[in-house]
Amino acid sequence: MQAIWLQNKKLSYKTDVKIPTPNNGEALVKVLLAGICATDLQLIKGYYPYTGILGHEFVGEIVQADNAPERIGERVVGEINIVCGKCANCLRNHPTHCKYRDVLGIINHNGAFAEYLCLPLKNLIQVPDSISNEDAVFTEPLAAALQIQQQIIIHPNDKVLIIGAGRLGQLIAQTLVLTGCNLQVVARYQQQQQLLNEHKIAWLLEQDIAHHRFDIVIEATGSTTGFNLSIQAIRPRGIIVLKSTYKDNMSANFSSIVVNEITMVGSRCGSFAPALRLLEDKLVNPSALITNKFPLSQALQAFEYMQQPGILKVLLQMDN
Amino acid sequence: MQAIWLQNKKLSYKTDVKIPTPNNGEALVKVLLAGICATDLQLIKGYYPYTGILGHEFVGEIVQADNAPERIGERVVGEINIVCGKCANCLRNHPTHCKYRDVLGIINHNGAFAEYLCLPLKNLIQVPDSISNEDAVFTEPLAAALQIQQQIIIHPNDKVLIIGAGRLGQLIAQTLVLTGCNLQVVARYQQQQQLLNEHKIAWLLEQDIAHHRFDIVIEATGSTTGFNLSIQAIRPRGIIVLKSTYKDNMSANFSSIVVNEITMVGSRCGSFAPALRLLEDKLVNPSALITNKFPLSQALQAFEYMQQPGILKVLLQMDN
Numbered sequence: 001m002q003a004i005w006l007q008n009k010k011l012s013y014k015t016d017v018k019i020p021t022p023n024n025g026e027a028l029v030k031v032l033l034a035g036i037c038a039t040d041l042q043l044i045k046g047y048y049p050y051t052g053i054l055g056h057e058f059v060g061e062i063v064q065a066d067n068a069p070e071r072i073g074e075r076v077v078g079e080i081n082i083v084c085g086k087c088a089n090c091l092r093n094h095p096t097h098c099k100y101r102d103v104l105g106i107i108n109h110n111g112a113f114a115e116y117l118c119l120p121l122k123n124l125i126q127v128p129d130s131i132s133n134e135d136a137v138f139t140e141p142l143a144a145a146l147q148i149q150q151q152i153i154i155h156p157n158d159k160v161l162i163i164g165a166g167r168l169g170q171l172i173a174q175t176l177v178l179t180g181c182n183l184q185v186v187a188r189y190q191q192q193q194q195l196l197n198e199h200k201i202a203w204l205l206e207q208d209i210a211h212h213r214f215d216i217v218i219e220a221t222g223s224t225t226g227f228n229l230s231i232q233a234i235r236p237r238g239i240i241v242l243k244s245t246y247k248d249n250m251s252a253n254f255s256s257i258v259v260n261e262i263t264m265v266g267s268r269c270g271s272f273a274p275a276l277r278l279l280e281d282k283l284v285n286p287s288a289l290i291t292n293k294f295p296l297s298q299a300l301q302a303f304e305y306m307q308q309p310g311i312l313k314v315l316l317q318m319d320n
Numbered sequence: 321m322q323a324i325w326l327q328n329k330k331l332s333y334k335t336d337v338k339i340p341t342p343n344n345g346e347a348l349v350k351v352l353l354a355g356i357c358a359t360d361l362q363l364i365k366g367y368y369p370y371t372g373i374l375g376h377e378f379v380g381e382i383v384q385a386d387n388a389p390e391r392i393g394e395r396v397v398g399e400i401n402i403v404c405g406k407c408a409n410c411l412r413n414h415p416t417h418c419k420y421r422d423v424l425g426i427i428n429h430n431g432a433f434a435e436y437l438c439l440p441l442k443n444l445i446q447v448p449d450s451i452s453n454e455d456a457v458f459t460e461p462l463a464a465a466l467q468i469q470q471q472i473i474i475h476p477n478d479k480v481l482i483i484g485a486g487r488l489g490q491l492i493a494q495t496l497v498l499t500g501c502n503l504q505v506v507a508r509y510q511q512q513q514q515l516l517n518e519h520k521i522a523w524l525l526e527q528d529i530a531h532h533r534f535d536i537v538i539e540a541t542g543s544t545t546g547f548n549l550s551i552q553a554i555r556p557r558g559i560i561v562l563k564s565t566y567k568d569n570m571s572a573n574f575s576s577i578v579v580n581e582i583t584m585v586g587s588r589c590g591s592f593a594p595a596l597r598l599l600e601d602k603l604v605n606p607s608a609l610i611t612n613k614f615p616l617s618q619a620l621q622a623f624e625y626m627q628q629p630g631i632l633k634v635l636l637q638m639d640n
Contacts, residue, residue: 047575089556097556097580151581227574236409236417246574254547254566255367258586260417261471266578 003053003114004299004316009046011054013300019116026118028064029076033137034112034316036306038167038222038244043106044303047247055113055316056080056105059127059136068121076124077139078117079272080104096269113299115318125272131279137315138171138286139275145171146278147270148218148241149179156180159213161233164220165192165203167289167313168243172218173201174284181216186229189310195288209233212260218243224250236260243267289313323373323434324619324636329366331374333620339436346438348384349396353457354432354636356626358487358542358564363426364623367567375433375636376400376425379447379456388441396444397459398437399592400424416589433619435638445592451599457635458491458606459595465491466598467590468538468561469499476500479533481553484540485512485523487609487633488563492538493521494604501536506549509630515608529553532580538563544570556580563587609633 003017022028035057043050062074083090083098090098104119105111127136145168154160158181162169165187173185173196187193187203196203209229215238217230222244230240231253242264257264278284289312294302296316306314323337342348355377363370382394403410403418410418424439425431447456465488474480478501482489485507493505493516507513507523516523529549535558537550542564550560551573562584577584598604609632614622616636626634 092557094557237412237414242574242578245578248573249571250574251569251571253568254562254570257584258562258565259588261586261588263586264577264584266581266583268579268581 001115002296004055004296005052006043006054007051009044011044011300011303013297017053017114020110020118022064022066022118025067025120025122027062027068027071027121027124029060029078029117029119029124030063031058031060031112031115031117031318033133033318034058035137035141036302036314036316037141039106041303041306042245042247045247047245048106050106052105053110053114053117054105055111056103057137057140058112058117059133059139060112060117062124063116065121071121071124074124075127075136077127077136077272077276078104078119079123079125080106080140081269082109082120082123113296113316115296125276128276128280131276132287134287134290134315135279138289139272139279141168142171142175142275142278142284142286143270143272144168144243144268145175145270146274147267148172148243149175150270151265151267152216152239152241154179154181154216158182158215160184160216160218161209161214162186162218162220163226163229163233164244165189165196166220169220170195170289170312171284171286172220172243174199174286175278176218177201178283191291191310191312195312198288199285212236214238216241220244222246224252227252231256231262234260234262237262239263239265241265241267290315293317321435322616324375324616325372326363326374327371329364331364331620331623333617337373337434340430340438342384342386342438345387345440345442347382347388347391347441347444349380349398349437349439349444350383351378351380351432351435351437351638353453353638354378355457355461356622356634356636357461359426361623361626362565362567365567367565368426370426372425373430373434373437374425375431376423377457377460378432378437379453379459380432380437382444383436385441391441391444394444395447395456397447397456397592397596398424398439399443399445400426400460401589402429402440402443433616433636435616445596448596448600451596452607454607454610454635455599458609458633459592459599461488462491462495462595462598462604462606463590463592464488464588465495465590466594467587468492468563469495470590471585471587472536472559472561474499474501474536478502478535480504480536480538481529481534482506482538482540483546483549483553484564485509485516486540489540490515490609490632491604491606492540492563494519494606495598496538497521498603511611511630511632515632518608519605532556534558536561540564542566544572547572551576551582554580554582557582559583559585561585561587610635613637
């Protein structure tokens with residue numbers, strides 16, 4: 001089959017990869033559409049060591065499921081953490097922190113930029129018919145956006161600032177605006193601003209951020225600049241949610257975190273069920289983020305294309 | 321009067337400072353005993369700009385109070401934040417974050433290393449007779465230790481690690497052990513270890529910290545080493561409380577905070593009333609921390625003495 005292979009920080013398009021064989025409890029999934037995410041770009045830069053097929057955002061169709069043949073033909077999305085169910089973190093009901101987890105296209109498990117992938121049946125969730133492939137492929141990042149509200153309370157009266165209006169920032173904005181909170185988003189690029197306008201979400205420029213006024217700040221840039229803007233914008237006793245990973249060490253002023261008694265919350269993956277509910281109810285519109293689609297065979301060009309500033313979502317289509 | 325004056329990172333002992341005149345609503349307090357704190361050492365190093373009389377931990381006696389003459393003769397401790405009561409943070413019931421605050425011996429208000437000080441009457445809290453001066457002088461740092469439990473829940477089943485067994489670490493240990501939690505303290509020096517033994521609090525060395533096992537870690541060193549040990553010790557989804565300020569910028573690995581969904585909480589001053597209740601009930605024993613007392617006239621030697629490793633509390637006595 002065709003697949004996008006990462007090895008030693010080098011991506012290659014292969015056509016001779018063996019179709020994977022599902023282990024016990026796994027299903028074989030034919031990938032229909034996959035999304036490229038910031039984590040993929042970081043993996044290519046070598047921030048984490050990974051060798052194998054890249055990709056973790058997808059919608060596909062179950063084509064083989066020896067333990068559950070009745071599920072063959074289901075259109076599905078897939079939770080990316082493959083967990084043991086037995087370690088302290090799993091038993092604490094934090095499966096995304098399983099000590100022994102593999103992660104689709106990220107840790108020790110071949111990913112979604114391929115014609116086929118394998119995942120445990122319990123990871124695969126059926127997509128309601130009313131949700132298009134173009135929306136369903138956003139289930140994973142939308143779940144990550146919703147994870148914020150799983151971790152902290154957003155009060156309707158809160159002044160909330162999102163720093164970063166890229167892929168993740170836009171999805172976070174679309175979910176937080178549903179709380180009725182007083183929301184503003186820092187948006188640099190015209191495409192980002194326009195999309196926020198379409199959703200009637202207020203945006204502003206970096207230099208116009210009010211100092212120490214926001215109850216909650218969501219840092220969605222993964223940059224030192226974004227982090228420092230967060231510290232500047234948050235009020236004493238406020239909450240900063242760190243939603244992006246940071247390459248290497250970051251240098252920051254921690255005294256103001258102590259003196260102003262700031263809370264910082266790291267936030268990663270979320271559950272798929274609430275994301276699918278919002279998609280089914282048309283309360284979010286992630287497919288508006290799609291800037292371009294490329295066939296799998298042109299994935300390397302797609303990665304090149306994504307380097308341009310202001311690009312939002314780029315998808316890989318398996319049926320060319 | 322005698323006073324310890326800080327100017328341009330230089331401490332001096334003066335004998336010709338004018339006894340302060342209380343403003344409207346203030347009382348004049350004769351200082352009996354004062355404690356030297358890490359913040360004082362940081363102010364001397366110039367981490368924050370301050371010119372004036374140093375010192376914010378004290379017990380004293382009201383000697384003049386024009387608006388409340390019935391309070392003359394009261395033995396008191398004093399809340400160190402002098403607040404406006406009207407700004408957004410005061411109205412949010414976070415007076416320690418008052419936008420316009422002065423702080424005794426720290427921001428724009430002469431401090432306690434002197435024969436007399438002035439504070440608003442509402443800041444001065446009477447000390448019950450059963451509490452000695454040697455215990456009462458710890459009210460402020462004990463309140464800061466208790467602030468942790470004002471901000472986060474410590475469950476009786478939590479595994480809790482305190483990094484740092486100096487002045488603040490010991491007080492935090494004495495308050496957290498009262499929760500029944502599973503508590504361990506990282507203690508480098510023999511004096512620190514012995515004091516913890518006397519309170520039947522378990523201690524360990526840095527190299528023996530179990531990785532990613534603690535539900536809650538209290539960072540009480542204010543050092544990059546302490547911060548990195550916190551990140552190493554905390555379990556996924558755990559809480560790190562930052563209890564010390566950090567000089568300048570600190571470089572840290574933030575990705576693990578995001579990936580492991582760690583919560584970090586900055587923590588500073590607390591309320592005096594609960595601290596006085598614990599002191600009155602003899603549930604804590606801060607005076608055991610006193611390593612030495614110096615008369616005010618020998619304050620400069622006291623600061624010199626404190627530079628030695630493993631020194632716990634050093635007090636300044638006003639009645640020589």
